[in-house]
Amino acid sequence: MALDTSWYTEIHTSEGSAFSLKVKEKLHDVQTPFQRIEVYETEGFGTLMTIDGLVMVTDRDNFIYHEMIAHPVLFTHPNPKDVLIIGGGDCGTLREVLKHPGVTRAQQVDIDEGVTRAAELYFPELCDSNNDPRAELYFDDGIKWVKDAAPGSYDVIIVDSTDPVGPAEGLFSAAFFRDCHRALRAGGIIVQQSESPLYHKKLINDMYTAMRSAGFDSTLTLNFPQCSYPSGWWSATMAGKGGDLSRFREQDASNKTFKTLYYNAAIHRAAMAQPEFMTT
Numbered sequence: 001m002a003l004d005t006s007w008y009t010e011i012h013t014s015e016g017s018a019f020s021l022k023v024k025e026k027l028h029d030v031q032t033p034f035q036r037i038e039v040y041e042t043e044g045f046g047t048l049m050t051i052d053g054l055v056m057v058t059d060r061d062n063f064i065y066h067e068m069i070a071h072p073v074l075f076t077h078p079n080p081k082d083v084l085i086i087g088g089g090d091c092g093t094l095r096e097v098l099k100h101p102g103v104t105r106a107q108q109v110d111i112d113e114g115v116t117r118a119a120e121l122y123f124p125e126l127c128d129s130n131n132d133p134r135a136e137l138y139f140d141d142g143i144k145w146v147k148d149a150a151p152g153s154y155d156v157i158i159v160d161s162t163d164p165v166g167p168a169e170g171l172f173s174a175a176f177f178r179d180c181h182r183a184l185r186a187g188g189i190i191v192q193q194s195e196s197p198l199y200h201k202k203l204i205n206d207m208y209t210a211m212r213s214a215g216f217d218s219t220l221t222l223n224f225p226q227c228s229y230p231s232g233w234w235s236a237t238m239a240g241k242g243g244d245l246s247r248f249r250e251q252d253a254s255n256k257t258f259k260t261l262y263y264n265a266a267i268h269r270a271a272m273a274q275p276e277f278m279t280t
């Protein structure tokens with residue numbers, strides 16, 4: 001049977017599952033020094049970007065991920081001013097971070113400039129805040145950036161990376177978390193995209209171990225849907241340098257001065273609930 005090239009498919013080999021989107025046309029295909037970036041126009045999900053063949057972002061559902069990796073941590077920290085985003089090359093997380101008026105500086109460090117250049121062309125709305133005077137975009141290895149960062153540089157570090165393979169593999173290590181711990185001020189919080197609880201429970205547990213061995217006092221995984229990612233159930237894991245991750249500025253979240261499509265105080269509270277199988 002001829003391959004039906006009108007479908008993009010991501011196969012999750014180890015799980016025996018796959019995710020497909022009907023494609024109208026391919027818009028972009030670039031091999032950078034780090035990864036292969038492709039962009040498609042799809043029938044039902046708008047524009048799709050893949051990196052090394054894996055779904056990164058679609059027009060239709062990226063709002064859930066970008067809001068949930070940014071707002072819970074920023075409303076958990078008592079007064080976040082200096083924020084570091086590692087990865088995040090599509091700039092959607094940066095846009096959400098800069099909705100918080102108290103944030104005075106947001107540095108984004110993505111290893112691959114090609115991702116941001118593709119986002120500027122095909123996801124311009126995600127790049128809406130790139131010219132905000134508080135935004136600083138760098139193209140470098142986040143592992144090195146944090147290793148070189150002065151102690152106490154940041155209130156929040158957001159790791160919006162690809163899966164723990166290739167250039168992102170080191171972003172899930174105890175050594176990296178130790179450098180993040182040092183780069184954070186007292187009361188600081190790191191949040192990291194932590195894959196699918198259904199498919200990657202062991203990875204999340206290994207993250208807890210690595211974060212605590214790096215000196216973080218507490219960890220908490222936020223659960224949310226993301227239908228274009230493997231299993232459709234995604235997560236982001238926070239680790240705190242002091243403070244209580246289960247308590248957040250609920251009044252501020254309820255009275256937020258900016259628009260969201262998914263995040264609100266009730267969603268924040270619900271996302272902190274842990275499924276039984278994640279507690280054993």
Ligand code: SAM
Binds near residue numbers: 051055115140162163
């Ligand atoms: N939302 C996506 C997900 O959950 O898979 C991630 C989006 S973002 C496009 C992922 C970014 O991580 C990519 O732009 C990639 O270049 C970046 N990245 C991977 N390893 C990195 C590293 N060591 N330092 C900085 N950025 C890195």
